[in-house]
Amino acid sequence: MRSILKPIAPALLGTLWTASAWAEPQPWEIDFPAAASAQMQEYISFHNLLLVIITVITLFVAALLVYAMVRFRRSRNPVASKTSHNTLIEVIWTVVPVIILAVIFVPSMRILYYTDRTPDAEMTLKVTGHQWYWTYEYPDHENLTFDAYMVQDGDLKPGQLRLLSTDNEVVVPVDTNIRVLTTSTDVIHSWLVPALGVQKYAMPGRINETWFRATETGTVYGQCNQICGVNHGFMPVQVRVVSKEEFAAWLVEAKQRFASAGQPATQLAAVEAR
Missing domain, CATH: 2.60.40.420 (Cupredoxins -  blue copper proteins)
Incomplete structure (x- = not known):
């Protein structure tokens, strides 16, 4: 079974991968141990995918908050807008999360069934x-x-x-x-x-x-x-x-x-x- 997502560059993830799958534990190590099986490689790949998704979401929400605080502060907008409905925005914030959940759901279920049991145990x-x-x-x-x-x-x-x-x-x-x-x-x-x-x-x-x-x-x-x-x-x-x-x-x-x-x-x- 191919990896769902190849490991992301350590610089992007901010983690250091162990050079050997059998390296002994070292003080202050973080992240998963290096994969010693196909199952663990799938878990690491899925983790990397989720890490990218949640990082993008976090940065996007943080940017929206900063924009809202700067653009709509009281000194700049003494009279508040009375807008209460926007069909396009409501469609976007409904459809986009559904797409994100689908992207997570598919590889998640693949791993769940792949790691559950083997039909051809040796x-x-x-x-x-x-x-x-x-x-x-x-x-x-x-x-x-x-x-x-x-x-x-x-x-x-x-x-x-x-x-x-x-x-x-x-x-x-x-x-x-x-x-x-x-x-x-x-x-x-x-x-x-x-x-x-x-x-x-x-x-x-x-x-x-x-x-x-x-x-x-x-x-x-x-x-x-x-x-x-x-x-x-x-x-x-x-x-x-x-x-x-x-x-x-x-x-x-x-x-x-x-x-x-x-x-x-x-x-x-x-x-x-x-």
């Missing part, structure tokens, strides 16, 4: 939210299952990011339509990975569905963005995108590493004690 990733960690399951690969906890500050290794790195990362192949199923065992959570353009609620007793297709290899991060309890801010998401060959090799290693079901009870107790 693999499935099931995500289960807990207070306060994630369980990942690969139903297409012998139900490979493991838990992912945030790496505590004292256990961080070189290259790991505070509050974002997990002990077990999600590994997915590049250029693959991946169906994501989300659910929860306790309260409402939300699985969010901004660079992939994925955000889906994980609700107890319900399976929600979304999808993504990563376009480059590398590591991206996310977090639960639903206020799910006292440790809400400590259940990050770490996704590593690899080549299909590397993914096949990882599956072999992961099936051996996670052969014993469940996480150590001491680890779970440590997380719940935070």
